[in-house]
Amino acid sequence: MSLLNIISLALVVALTRAGPILNNPSRVLRRDAPAPSAYPLDSACGNEWQYLNFNTTVATDRVHLQTLHDVICGGEMRAISSYGQISAQNVNTPYKRYFPESDDEDDYPTNVKDVLGLIAGASSTDGAIGTVVGTFVVDNLDFAANVPGASDCTVEGTLAYTLEDQVDDLEKIHFCDLSWTRGEASDVDCASLDPFPSTKMDSFSRIALHEMMHYSSIGPNTPVGETIGDCKNGDSEPANDPPRVHGLLDPNQDDNPAVTEINADSYAWMSLDAWMSQNCIAGSDTNNWASFFTQNPPPYNE
Numbered sequence: 001m002s003l004l005n006i007i008s009l010a011l012v013v014a015l016t017r018a019g020p021i022l023n024n025p026s027r028v029l030r031r032d033a034p035a036p037s038a039y040p041l042d043s044a045c046g047n048e049w050q051y052l053n054f055n056t057t058v059a060t061d062r063v064h065l066q067t068l069h070d071v072i073c074g075g076e077m078r079a080i081s082s083y084g085q086i087s088a089q090n091v092n093t094p095y096k097r098y099f100p101e102s103d104d105e106d107d108y109p110t111n112v113k114d115v116l117g118l119i120a121g122a123s124s125t126d127g128a129i130g131t132v133v134g135t136f137v138v139d140n141l142d143f144a145a146n147v148p149g150a151s152d153c154t155v156e157g158t159l160a161y162t163l164e165d166q167v168d169d170l171e172k173i174h175f176c177d178l179s180w181t182r183g184e185a186s187d188v189d190c191a192s193l194d195p196f197p198s199t200k201m202d203s204f205s206r207i208a209l210h211e212m213m214h215y216s217s218i219g220p221n222t223p224v225g226e227t228i229g230d231c232k233n234g235d236s237e238p239a240n241d242p243p244r245v246h247g248l249l250d251p252n253q254d255d256n257p258a259v260t261e262i263n264a265d266s267y268a269w270m271s272l273d274a275w276m277s278q279n280c281i282a283g284s285d286t287n288n289w290a291s292f293f294t295q296n297p298p299p300y301n302e
Protein backbone atom coordinates (compact mmCIF):
# COMPACT_ATOMS: atom_id res chain seq x y z
CA MET A 1 0.00 0.00 0.00
CA SER A 2 1.48 3.33 -1.01
CA LEU A 3 1.44 6.51 1.01
CA LEU A 4 -1.91 8.14 0.83
CA ASN A 5 -3.23 11.58 0.85
CA ILE A 6 -6.38 11.35 2.91
CA ILE A 7 -8.35 14.44 3.75
CA SER A 8 -10.99 14.55 6.43
CA LEU A 9 -13.75 11.99 6.21
CA ALA A 10 -16.22 14.34 4.63
CA LEU A 11 -18.06 14.11 1.38
CA VAL A 12 -17.77 17.42 -0.38
CA VAL A 13 -19.05 18.25 -3.82
CA ALA A 14 -15.85 18.17 -5.82
CA LEU A 15 -16.06 21.50 -7.60
CA THR A 16 -16.61 23.69 -4.58
CA ARG A 17 -13.72 25.22 -2.72
CA ALA A 18 -13.44 24.78 1.01
CA GLY A 19 -13.89 28.06 2.83
CA PRO A 20 -12.32 28.92 6.17
CA ILE A 21 -13.26 26.40 8.84
CA LEU A 22 -15.20 27.79 11.72
CA ASN A 23 -14.83 25.82 14.91
CA ASN A 24 -17.13 26.43 17.78
CA PRO A 25 -16.14 23.95 20.48
CA SER A 26 -18.97 24.71 22.87
CA ARG A 27 -19.15 21.82 25.33
CA VAL A 28 -22.46 20.35 26.30
CA LEU A 29 -23.27 17.61 28.77
CA ARG A 30 -22.02 14.19 27.77
CA ARG A 31 -24.84 12.12 26.37
CA ASP A 32 -25.25 8.42 26.98
CA ALA A 33 -24.63 6.18 24.00
CA PRO A 34 -27.91 5.75 22.15
CA ALA A 35 -29.87 2.55 22.60
CA PRO A 36 -30.01 0.29 19.54
CA SER A 37 -32.31 1.52 16.81
CA ALA A 38 -35.40 2.93 18.40
CA TYR A 39 -36.97 4.22 15.25
CA PRO A 40 -39.23 7.01 16.45
CA LEU A 41 -41.87 7.10 13.73
CA ASP A 42 -42.65 3.43 13.25
CA SER A 43 -41.01 0.16 14.21
CA ALA A 44 -37.34 -0.22 13.37
CA CYS A 45 -36.29 -2.91 10.90
CA GLY A 46 -33.42 -5.34 11.49
CA ASN A 47 -30.11 -3.47 11.93
CA GLU A 48 -31.59 -0.08 11.19
CA TRP A 49 -29.17 2.63 12.26
CA GLN A 50 -29.56 4.69 15.45
CA TYR A 51 -30.63 8.31 15.71
CA LEU A 52 -29.61 11.24 17.89
CA ASN A 53 -31.06 14.73 18.16
CA PHE A 54 -33.96 14.41 15.75
CA ASN A 55 -37.07 16.15 17.03
CA THR A 56 -40.15 14.25 15.92
CA THR A 57 -42.39 17.29 16.39
CA VAL A 58 -40.45 19.14 13.68
CA ALA A 59 -41.72 18.42 10.16
CA THR A 60 -38.29 18.56 8.49
CA ASP A 61 -36.82 16.17 11.03
CA ARG A 62 -39.67 13.73 10.44
CA VAL A 63 -39.08 13.79 6.69
CA HIS A 64 -35.37 13.15 7.22
CA LEU A 65 -36.07 10.29 9.64
CA GLN A 66 -38.42 8.76 7.11
CA THR A 67 -35.71 8.96 4.41
CA LEU A 68 -33.15 7.34 6.74
CA HIS A 69 -35.63 4.59 7.66
CA ASP A 70 -36.73 3.94 4.08
CA VAL A 71 -33.24 3.76 2.58
CA ILE A 72 -32.45 0.79 4.86
CA CYS A 73 -35.84 -0.80 5.55
CA GLY A 74 -37.07 -0.40 1.95
CA GLY A 75 -34.04 -2.39 0.77
CA GLU A 76 -32.19 0.23 -1.29
CA MET A 77 -29.00 0.14 0.81
CA ARG A 78 -28.83 -3.63 0.52
CA ALA A 79 -29.64 -3.45 -3.19
CA ILE A 80 -26.83 -1.09 -4.14
CA SER A 81 -24.22 -2.61 -1.80
CA SER A 82 -25.15 -6.12 -3.01
CA TYR A 83 -24.83 -5.18 -6.66
CA GLY A 84 -21.43 -3.66 -5.91
CA GLN A 85 -20.51 -6.89 -4.17
CA ILE A 86 -21.69 -8.98 -7.14
CA SER A 87 -19.79 -6.79 -9.59
CA ALA A 88 -16.59 -7.23 -7.51
CA GLN A 89 -17.14 -10.97 -7.25
CA ASN A 90 -17.62 -11.28 -11.01
CA VAL A 91 -14.93 -8.69 -11.78
CA ASN A 92 -17.23 -7.31 -14.45
CA THR A 93 -17.47 -3.89 -16.03
CA PRO A 94 -18.77 -1.66 -13.23
CA TYR A 95 -16.08 -3.05 -10.89
CA LYS A 96 -13.31 -2.69 -13.47
CA ARG A 97 -14.21 0.94 -14.14
CA TYR A 98 -13.19 1.91 -10.59
CA PHE A 99 -11.00 -0.84 -9.09
CA PRO A 100 -8.01 -2.92 -10.25
CA GLU A 101 -7.96 -6.62 -10.94
CA SER A 102 -5.85 -8.66 -8.55
CA ASP A 103 -2.07 -8.51 -8.77
CA ASP A 104 0.79 -10.33 -6.99
CA GLU A 105 0.33 -8.31 -3.82
CA ASP A 106 -3.38 -7.71 -3.45
CA ASP A 107 -6.60 -9.48 -4.27
CA TYR A 108 -8.49 -6.24 -4.81
CA PRO A 109 -11.77 -7.75 -6.03
CA THR A 110 -12.04 -9.91 -2.90
CA ASN A 111 -11.22 -6.95 -0.65
CA VAL A 112 -13.89 -4.79 -2.29
CA LYS A 113 -16.39 -7.64 -2.19
CA ASP A 114 -15.74 -8.20 1.51
CA VAL A 115 -16.11 -4.51 2.38
CA LEU A 116 -19.45 -4.21 0.58
CA GLY A 117 -20.55 -7.54 2.02
CA LEU A 118 -20.17 -6.16 5.55
CA ILE A 119 -22.69 -3.45 4.69
CA ALA A 120 -25.05 -5.62 2.66
CA GLY A 121 -25.14 -8.49 5.14
CA ALA A 122 -27.00 -11.70 4.33
CA SER A 123 -30.75 -11.59 3.78
CA SER A 124 -31.14 -14.93 5.56
CA THR A 125 -29.61 -13.79 8.86
CA ASP A 126 -29.22 -10.03 8.97
CA GLY A 127 -32.64 -8.43 8.65
CA ALA A 128 -32.71 -5.48 6.29
CA ILE A 129 -28.96 -4.79 6.16
CA GLY A 130 -25.60 -5.95 7.57
CA THR A 131 -25.35 -6.26 11.36
CA VAL A 132 -22.70 -3.54 11.55
CA VAL A 133 -25.15 -0.93 10.25
CA GLY A 134 -27.22 -1.32 13.43
CA THR A 135 -24.23 0.07 15.36
CA PHE A 136 -24.06 3.24 13.23
CA VAL A 137 -25.43 6.49 14.67
CA VAL A 138 -26.87 9.35 12.65
CA ASP A 139 -26.74 12.63 14.56
CA ASN A 140 -29.01 15.43 13.40
CA LEU A 141 -26.67 18.04 14.90
CA ASP A 142 -23.89 19.50 12.74
CA PHE A 143 -21.49 18.19 15.40
CA ALA A 144 -18.29 18.71 13.38
CA ALA A 145 -18.27 22.09 15.11
CA ASN A 146 -17.12 20.09 18.19
CA VAL A 147 -14.21 18.49 16.33
CA PRO A 148 -11.08 20.62 15.92
CA GLY A 149 -9.96 20.85 12.31
CA ALA A 150 -13.06 19.18 10.88
CA SER A 151 -15.29 20.79 8.26
CA ASP A 152 -18.92 21.19 9.25
CA CYS A 153 -21.90 21.81 6.97
CA THR A 154 -21.11 25.52 6.72
CA VAL A 155 -18.26 24.54 4.36
CA GLU A 156 -19.88 25.05 0.99
CA GLY A 157 -20.69 21.88 -0.90
CA THR A 158 -20.38 19.53 2.09
CA LEU A 159 -22.92 16.71 1.73
CA ALA A 160 -22.20 14.64 4.84
CA TYR A 161 -19.40 13.53 7.14
CA THR A 162 -18.43 10.74 9.53
CA LEU A 163 -16.42 11.70 12.60
CA GLU A 164 -15.87 10.93 16.24
CA ASP A 165 -17.60 13.64 18.26
CA GLN A 166 -15.36 14.68 21.14
CA VAL A 167 -18.40 15.62 23.21
CA ASP A 168 -19.84 12.11 23.48
CA ASP A 169 -16.91 10.05 22.08
CA LEU A 170 -19.26 8.49 19.53
CA GLU A 171 -18.38 7.90 15.91
CA LYS A 172 -21.36 9.32 14.03
CA ILE A 173 -22.65 10.37 10.64
CA HIS A 174 -24.23 13.73 9.93
CA PHE A 175 -26.03 14.52 6.68
CA CYS A 176 -25.98 18.17 5.63
CA ASP A 177 -29.01 19.88 4.06
CA LEU A 178 -27.68 19.40 0.53
CA SER A 179 -27.73 15.59 0.83
CA TRP A 180 -31.49 15.39 1.50
CA THR A 181 -32.25 16.72 -1.98
CA ARG A 182 -30.98 13.45 -3.54
CA GLY A 183 -33.82 11.04 -4.28
CA GLU A 184 -34.16 7.29 -4.47
CA ALA A 185 -32.11 5.37 -7.02
CA SER A 186 -35.30 3.86 -8.44
CA ASP A 187 -36.65 7.34 -9.21
CA VAL A 188 -33.83 8.04 -11.68
CA ASP A 189 -35.13 8.18 -15.27
CA CYS A 190 -33.00 5.64 -17.15
CA ALA A 191 -33.65 7.42 -20.46
CA SER A 192 -32.05 10.59 -19.11
CA LEU A 193 -28.68 8.94 -18.43
CA ASP A 194 -25.56 9.35 -20.56
CA PRO A 195 -23.83 6.30 -22.10
CA PHE A 196 -21.39 6.59 -19.17
CA PRO A 197 -22.00 6.77 -15.41
CA SER A 198 -22.51 10.33 -14.20
CA THR A 199 -23.94 12.31 -11.30
CA LYS A 200 -27.30 12.22 -13.14
CA MET A 201 -27.87 8.86 -11.44
CA ASP A 202 -27.05 10.13 -7.94
CA SER A 203 -29.17 9.06 -4.96
CA PHE A 204 -29.31 9.54 -1.20
CA SER A 205 -28.25 5.89 -0.83
CA ARG A 206 -24.99 6.62 -2.65
CA ILE A 207 -24.19 9.34 -0.09
CA ALA A 208 -25.19 6.99 2.74
CA LEU A 209 -22.96 4.22 1.39
CA HIS A 210 -20.05 6.66 1.10
CA GLU A 211 -20.41 7.60 4.79
CA MET A 212 -20.84 3.97 5.91
CA MET A 213 -17.51 3.17 4.24
CA HIS A 214 -15.75 5.63 6.56
CA TYR A 215 -16.73 3.91 9.79
CA SER A 216 -13.74 2.47 11.69
CA SER A 217 -15.65 -0.82 11.97
CA ILE A 218 -15.53 -1.28 8.17
CA GLY A 219 -12.10 -1.01 6.47
CA PRO A 220 -10.00 -2.21 9.45
CA ASN A 221 -12.22 -5.31 9.83
CA THR A 222 -11.66 -6.42 6.25
CA PRO A 223 -8.58 -7.42 4.24
CA VAL A 224 -8.24 -3.71 3.35
CA GLY A 225 -6.91 -3.31 6.90
CA GLU A 226 -7.32 0.44 7.29
CA THR A 227 -9.93 3.16 7.44
CA ILE A 228 -11.51 3.95 4.10
CA GLY A 229 -11.05 7.68 3.62
CA ASP A 230 -11.32 10.31 0.92
CA CYS A 231 -8.42 10.25 -1.53
CA LYS A 232 -7.37 12.95 -3.96
CA ASN A 233 -6.74 12.93 -7.66
CA GLY A 234 -3.50 14.05 -9.25
CA ASP A 235 -4.70 17.65 -9.17
CA SER A 236 -5.14 17.48 -5.35
CA GLU A 237 -8.92 17.78 -5.54
CA PRO A 238 -11.06 15.10 -3.80
CA ALA A 239 -11.77 12.01 -5.93
CA ASN A 240 -15.50 12.39 -5.48
CA ASP A 241 -17.62 11.83 -8.58
CA PRO A 242 -17.73 9.27 -11.41
CA PRO A 243 -15.07 10.93 -13.62
CA ARG A 244 -12.75 11.38 -10.63
CA VAL A 245 -13.15 7.92 -9.09
CA HIS A 246 -12.61 6.39 -12.53
CA GLY A 247 -9.65 8.76 -13.07
CA LEU A 248 -7.91 7.45 -9.92
CA LEU A 249 -7.62 4.04 -11.57
CA ASP A 250 -7.35 4.98 -15.25
CA PRO A 251 -3.80 4.36 -16.59
CA ASN A 252 -4.22 7.43 -18.81
CA GLN A 253 -5.11 9.66 -15.86
CA ASP A 254 -3.86 9.14 -12.27
CA ASP A 255 -2.93 5.46 -12.74
CA ASN A 256 -3.10 5.05 -8.95
CA PRO A 257 -4.84 1.68 -8.49
CA ALA A 258 -3.74 1.01 -4.90
CA VAL A 259 -5.65 3.96 -3.43
CA THR A 260 -8.99 3.00 -4.95
CA GLU A 261 -9.70 0.47 -2.19
CA ILE A 262 -9.37 3.14 0.49
CA ASN A 263 -11.47 5.77 -1.30
CA ALA A 264 -15.07 5.76 -0.06
CA ASP A 265 -16.59 7.27 -3.18
CA SER A 266 -15.08 4.55 -5.38
CA TYR A 267 -17.23 1.97 -3.53
CA ALA A 268 -20.28 4.22 -3.55
CA TRP A 269 -20.24 5.02 -7.27
CA MET A 270 -19.25 1.51 -8.33
CA SER A 271 -22.18 0.09 -6.38
CA LEU A 272 -24.62 2.65 -7.75
CA ASP A 273 -23.27 2.07 -11.27
CA ALA A 274 -23.86 -1.68 -10.88
CA TRP A 275 -27.36 -1.30 -9.45
CA MET A 276 -28.35 1.32 -12.03
CA SER A 277 -26.99 -0.87 -14.82
CA GLN A 278 -29.16 -3.86 -13.91
CA ASN A 279 -32.16 -1.59 -13.25
CA CYS A 280 -31.88 0.24 -16.56
CA ILE A 281 -30.80 -2.50 -18.98
CA ALA A 282 -33.49 -3.26 -21.54
CA GLY A 283 -35.77 -6.16 -20.57
CA SER A 284 -34.43 -8.96 -22.76
CA ASP A 285 -30.81 -8.16 -21.99
CA THR A 286 -30.78 -8.68 -18.22
CA ASN A 287 -27.90 -11.19 -18.32
CA ASN A 288 -25.83 -8.50 -19.92
CA TRP A 289 -26.53 -5.77 -17.32
CA ALA A 290 -22.85 -5.00 -16.69
CA SER A 291 -22.57 -3.52 -20.17
CA PHE A 292 -25.46 -1.05 -19.72
CA PHE A 293 -23.04 1.89 -19.68
CA THR A 294 -21.04 1.51 -22.86
CA GLN A 295 -18.44 4.17 -22.02
CA ASN A 296 -16.26 5.20 -19.13
CA PRO A 297 -16.79 8.69 -17.68
CA PRO A 298 -14.85 11.43 -19.49
CA PRO A 299 -11.46 12.48 -18.04
CA TYR A 300 -11.97 14.52 -14.88
CA ASN A 301 -9.94 17.45 -16.13
CA GLU A 302 -11.93 17.96 -19.32
Ligand SMILES: *[C@@H]1O[C@H](CO)[C@@H](O)[C@H](O)[C@H]1NC(C)=O
Binds near residue numbers: 055056057058
Ligand atom coordinates in the same frame (compact mmCIF):
# COMPACT_ATOMS: atom_id res chain seq x y z
C1 LIG B 1 -38.91 20.03 19.44
O1 LIG B 1 -39.48 20.98 18.59
C2 LIG B 1 -40.55 21.71 19.23
C3 LIG B 1 -41.20 22.57 18.16
O2 LIG B 1 -40.25 23.38 17.51
C4 LIG B 1 -39.99 22.49 20.39
O3 LIG B 1 -41.03 23.20 21.02
C5 LIG B 1 -39.32 21.54 21.37
O4 LIG B 1 -38.68 22.26 22.39
C6 LIG B 1 -38.29 20.69 20.66
N1 LIG B 1 -37.79 19.68 21.54
C7 LIG B 1 -36.50 19.54 21.81
C8 LIG B 1 -36.14 18.45 22.75
O5 LIG B 1 -35.65 20.27 21.34
